[in-house]
Structures are given as C-alpha cells and as structure tokens.
Amino acid sequence: GAxxxxxxxxxxxxxxxxxxxxxxxxxxxxxxxWYRQALGQGPEFLTYFNYEAQQDKSGLPNDRFxxxxxxxxxSTLTIxxxxxxxxxxxxxxxxxxxxxxxxxxxxxxxLTVV
Amino acid sequence: xxxxxxxxxxxxxxxxxxxxxxxYQTSGFNGLFWxxxxxxxxxxxxxxxxxxGLEEKxxxxxxxxxxxxYSYLLLKELQMKDSASYLCAVRNTGGFKTIFGAGTRLFxxx
Numbered sequence: 001g002a003x004x005x006x007x008x009x010x011x012x013x014x015x016x017x018x019x020x021x022x023x024x025x026x027x028x029x030x031x032x033x034w035y036r037q038a039l040g041q042g043p044e045f046l047t048y049f050n051y052e053a054q055q056d057k058s059g060l061p062n063d064r065f066x067x068x069x070x071x072x073x074x075s076t077l078t079i080x081x082x083x084x085x086x087x088x089x090x091x092x093x094x095x096x097x098x099x100x101x102x103x104x105x106x107x108x109x110x111l112t113v114v
Numbered sequence: 115x116x117x118x119x120x121x122x123x124x125x126x127x128x129x130x131x132x133x134x135x136x137x138y139q140t141s142g143f144n145g146l147f148w149x150x151x152x153x154x155x156x157x158x159x160x161x162x163x164x165x166x167g168l169e170e171k172x173x174x175x176x177x178x179x180x181x182x183x184y185s186y187l188l189l190k191e192l193q194m195k196d197s198a199s200y201l202c203a204v205r206n207t208g209g210f211k212t213i214f215g216a217g218t219r220l221f222x223x224x
Contacts, residue, residue, distance in 0.1 A: 031210055042118075042201050042214035043157065056211050091156065095210075102147065102159035103212065 002026075004106035006092050012112045013082055021077045021109045025094030033093045033103060034067055034077050043091055043105075049075060082113045116140045118215035120202050125221045126192055134187045134200050134218045142207030148176050148187045149201040151217065157201055160187070189220075197222045 005024040013019050025032050030051055035043035045059040051072040060066070064082075069075040079086055089110050093103035118138045126132040138146070145164040149157035163169055163178035163185065175188040187200055199217040206213070 033210075033212070035214075040216075040219075042203070042217045045211055045213060048210055050210070058211070102162065105156035105158070107156055 004092055004094050004104050006090075006106040006109050008109060009107065010110045010112075012114060015083060015113055016081055018078065018080045019082055019111065021079075021090050021092075021111070023075045023077070023092030023094075023106060025073065025075070025092070026104055028096065029094035029104075030072075030097040031095045031101075031103075032069055032075050033095075034075070035091045035093065037089045037091055037108070039089075046077070079111075082111075084113050087111055087113045116204075116206075116213050118202055118204060118213060120200075120215045120218045122216070123219045123221070125223060128192055128194060128222055128224050130192050131188065131190050132192060132220065134189075134202075134220065136185045136187070136202030136215060138183050138185070138202070138204050138215075140204050140206060140213065143180060144205045144207045146176075146178055146185050147203040147205070147212065148174075148185075149203060149214075151199045151201060153198070160200075192222050194222050194224070196220065 007022045032049040034046040037043045047067045048056040049069040052069050064080045067077045089108045091108040093105045095101045095103045120136045148160040151157040161176035168177045173190045178185045199219050201217045202215040203212050
C-alpha cells in the first residue's frame with residue numbers, strides 16, 4: 001500500500017476483554033516496529049520484527065501483550081485481559097532493510113479500556 | 115540504562131532560527147534520528163546522523179557529537195507550520211531497537 005495502515009483506528013473495549021490490533025506495513029518493508037505513545041510523550045518501544053522473526057520484545061510490558069508477524073508482512077499486536085492502564089495510542093512503523101533507514105509510522109490505533 | 119533528554123517546550127518567532135538540543139545515554143549507539151510530529155498525527159522522519167558533524171537538508175540541519183552524547187536540530191526561517199513536537203530517537207547497536215525521547219513542543223508565534 002501507499003503507507004502503513006493500522007486498524008481499527010479507534011477501539012473501545014471493556015476491562016478484561018482481549019483486543020487485537022492490526023498493522024499492514026508498506027509493501028516490501030523488512031522491519032516492523034510496535035510502539036505505544038501516551039499523550040504528550042514520545043513513542044515507547046514495544047517490539048521489533050525482522051521479516052517474520054520477532055527479534056526484540058523487551059519493551060512488551062508484561063505477558064498479556066504479544067505480537068506476531070507470521071508471513072513477514074501483516075502484524076498483529078494482541079492484548080489479553082485488558083486493563084485501564086493499557087489505554088493509549090498504539091503505533092506501528094515499518095522500514096526497508098538497513099540501519100540508516102527511516103521508519104514510516106501508521107496513523108495508530110487509539111485504544112480505550114473502560 | 116538508556117536515557118534521552120530534550121527540553122519540554124520552546125517558543126520562537128516566525129522567520130527566526132531555533133535550536134533544539136538532545137542529550138542521550140544509551141547502552142550502544144547505531145545512529146540518531148529526528149522526527150516531527152504534528153498534534154494528532156504520526157511522526158515523520160526529518161534527519162539521520164551516525165557520524166559526527168552537521169547534516170543539512172533545506173531549512174533543517176542536524177548535528178551529532180558521539181563523544182558528548184549530544185545532538186541538536188536547527189530550524190531556520192521558521193514558519194507557522196513548524197509548530198509541532200520534535201522527537202529525538204537513538205538506535206541501539208546489535209539490532210534496530212530505537213528509543214525515543216519525550217519530544218520538544220515548539221510553538222512558532224507571529
């Protein structure tokens with residue numbers, strides 16, 4: 001696609017429910033990142049994929065959070081048993097291979113847990 | 115540990131020059147990025163530095179000193195549309211984990 005696409009754009013869920021957030025990166029981009037961004041703060045690193053391999057998940061807050069990218073393209077971030085503190089903007093970014101390449105961010109999914 | 119520091123807010127006048135500083139302490143270094151983020155929008159890439167020195171790109175320039183753990187973003191001929199948050203981000207060695215600072219909100223006034 002023309003850019004990184006995330007869905008849904010907005011998600012309201014009840015505490016205790018599971019949610020799945022989807023990211024469709026730019027076609028051909030090898031690297032995919034998930035970030036969480038609180039209002040007025042910079043993006044907080046969650047996890048990173050190189051093709052289908054999850055190479056760094058050190059930023060996932062706890063074991064309720066998981067991510068996958070089974071075919072090296074679309075990725076899903078899943079939050080189980082959501083809590084109010086999980087409310088935030090979740091952003092996905094992708095980049096071509098190479099350390100100097102910029103990351104292209106999607107518009108994000110605004111998650112609200114009530 | 116890892117830490118990136120940048121001022122919370124800055125105000126400047128249209129047509130002027132502003133310098134936004136960033137200092138960092140990270141476990142490894144594999145490049146420094148600057149991103150611009152307008153309110154309610156996604157961050158967009160501005161610049162990348164991996165070697166010491168100044169990189170110039172139009173009205174925007176970015177400087178890096180690895181020995182000092184210091185970078186700055188210089189914006190010239192400020193325009194009202196430059197009002198945004200500016201995010202400093204450092205990529206670690208051994209991978210592509212990129213850590214962002216909290217951002218500097220720049221207000222450009224007439």
